[in-house]
Amino acid sequence: MNRRAFLERTTGSIAAAALPQALPQALAQSASAAKRPNILFALADDWMWPLASIAGDRVVKTPTFDRVARSGVMFTNAYVAAPSCSPSRAAMLTGQWHWRLEQGANLNTTLPAKFRTYPDLLEESGYHAGFTRKGWGPGNETSGGRKRNPAGARYADFAAFVAARPKDKPFCFWFGSQDPHRPYEWESGFKSGMKLEDVHVPPYLPDNETVRKDICDYYWKVQRYDRETGELLRALESMGELDNTIVVMSGDNGWPFPRSKATVYETGTHVPLAISWPGHFPGGRVVEDFVSLTDLAPTFLEAAGLIPGQQVTGRSLMPILRSRKSGQVERRRDHVLTGMERHVPCRGEIKGGYPQRALRNRQFHYMRNFKPERWPAGDPGTEPSTYEQLAASTFRTYADIDAGPSKAWIVSHGEEAAAKPFLERCAGKRSERELYDLKKDPYQLKNVASDPKYAAVVKRLDAQLTAELRATGDPRAVGDGDVFDRYRTGS
Numbered sequence: 001m002n003r004r005a006f007l008e009r010t011t012g013s014i015a016a017a018a019l020p021q022a023l024p025q026a027l028a029q030s031a032s033a034a035k036r037p038n039i040l041f042a043l044a045d046d047w048m049w050p051l052a053s054i055a056g057d058r059v060v061k062t063p064t065f066d067r068v069a070r071s072g073v074m075f076t077n078a079y080v081a082a083p084s085c086s087p088s089r090a091a092m093l094t095g096q097w098h099w100r101l102e103q104g105a106n107l108n109t110t111l112p113a114k115f116r117t118y119p120d121l122l123e124e125s126g127y128h129a130g131f132t133r134k135g136w137g138p139g140n141e142t143s144g145g146r147k148r149n150p151a152g153a154r155y156a157d158f159a160a161f162v163a164a165r166p167k168d169k170p171f172c173f174w175f176g177s178q179d180p181h182r183p184y185e186w187e188s189g190f191k192s193g194m195k196l197e198d199v200h201v202p203p204y205l206p207d208n209e210t211v212r213k214d215i216c217d218y219y220w221k222v223q224r225y226d227r228e229t230g231e232l233l234r235a236l237e238s239m240g241e242l243d244n245t246i247v248v249m250s251g252d253n254g255w256p257f258p259r260s261k262a263t264v265y266e267t268g269t270h271v272p273l274a275i276s277w278p279g280h281f282p283g284g285r286v287v288e289d290f291v292s293l294t295d296l297a298p299t300f301l302e303a304a305g306l307i308p309g310q311q312v313t314g315r316s317l318m319p320i321l322r323s324r325k326s327g328q329v330e331r332r333r334d335h336v337l338t339g340m341e342r343h344v345p346c347r348g349e350i351k352g353g354y355p356q357r358a359l360r361n362r363q364f365h366y367m368r369n370f371k372p373e374r375w376p377a378g379d380p381g382t383e384p385s386t387y388e389q390l391a392a393s394t395f396r397t398y399a400d401i402d403a404g405p406s407k408a409w410i411v412s413h414g415e416e417a418a419a420k421p422f423l424e425r426c427a428g429k430r431s432e433r434e435l436y437d438l439k440k441d442p443y444q445l446k447n448v449a450s451d452p453k454y455a456a457v458v459k460r461l462d463a464q465l466t467a468e469l470r471a472t473g474d475p476r477a478v479g480d481g482d483v484f485d486r487y488r489t490g491s
């Protein structure tokens with residue numbers, strides 16, 4: 001494929017093939033003549049779909065998310081690019097699949113400066129841009145040639161950001177909550193009044209008091225994120241800016257429980273997403289299109305009157321947001337891709353992660369595991385860990401699963417017959433191909449990839465996934481995929 005054909009295939013319909021990479025200055029200036037919206041992106045850390053009250057959860061209370069969803073659009077099929085903090089955030093900031101971002105595809109490396117981020121582009125076009133708490137990361141902000149975090153200038157909080165805002169400039173603010181990331185205060189949710197009997201325990205986790213309490217502690221932090229985002233909305237109201245602000249609430253990956261975060265299963269990649277802009281985006285809609293959080297950067301750029309560069313693989317959500325439709329709005333958004341490279345280095349002498357790519361459509365979730373010989377969640381370790389070690393320490397047994405009570409229960413009971421299937425599902429080796437028929441198996445418990453009845457589906461989805469990875473320049477599909485294993489952690 002020549003360069004032009006490659007670009008035509010990778011830029012989607014946002015940009016015709018010949019768009020310039022640099023921002024067109026004239027366009028930016030003419031757009032700034034009209035009043036450009038502020039952008040508030042409130043990003044939770046490890047928040048999974050559908051754990052919000054408006055999405056049907058009976059225990060967690062998310063009045064702020066519900067409010068944004070009701071006044072705007074709630075997306076029921078939103079996916080992160082990667083189920084791991086730094087690559088997921090890098091993909092959001094650049095509007096590109098993380099497999100295009102060199103070492104930026106791994107956790108805790110760097111994001112090379114040549115990959116432009118939307119806060120920088122908005123700042124160059126006249127926005128006041130910044131973030132608080134967790135921006136891009138964890139990783140080394142500067143070893144890739146940047147002078148600051150890829151999410152922009154750091155502020156102590158929103159008030160400090162607003163105080164530094166030049167008069168009449170639109171702003172773009174990233175509120176990077178560290179909630180609901182682990183660790184949790186044991187029984188914080190239970191003691192706050194959450195009822196253990198109302199907790200839904202999905203069938204990939206054992207249903208016992210430890211897990212129910214662990215889920216409540218997670219909810220307690222989801223609620224704190226929601227409450228703090230509510231405070232930001234009230235600040236915008238008191239400034240008289242809420243009606244001129246695009247508000248986005250979402251998460252950077254699934255929840256930190258076994259068989260979830262750091263996997264491309266639903267539980268690692270499917271996240272809540274609500275977007276509002278009163279008076280501009282017709283509200284009260286639930287949209288079922290498959291969207292990627294790589295679509296946010298081109299959305300923000302378009303809202304600011306800018307045109308995303310050719311390198312951007314995400315597609316602006318503006319046509320959906322401006323429409324009055326619910327359900328499936330754009331027919332072509334019938335599937336989404338996700339992928340995974342290295343999360344925590346936890347495979348002994350092997351420096352790599354557990355590389356995966358996946359394609360999710362309405363009925364199926366198809367996955368390619370490029371190194372099925374490796375341990376998916378990290379090595380079991382040479383000696384058994386105690387419950388306390390598993391609950392408190394990260395870099396030990398099956399270290400791609402965050403330490404916590406649910407993991408500790410499963411691993412420490414792993415040899416018992418009742419617990420073995422849970423341990424096998426979250427940490428056991430997997431086949432090269434996985435296929436889940438979500439109509440029959442919404443929790444992805446039974447891999448049917450080798451079932452002859454699904455042979456045609458596997459063939460079709462594998463061809464589709466491979467073609468799209470090739471078109472987006474994924475080294476796992478077009479070249480030296482093992483390059484991801486060679487990037488050093490921390491630089």
Ligand SMILES: [Ca+2]
Nearest residue numbers: 045046085252
């Ligand atoms: Ca995260």
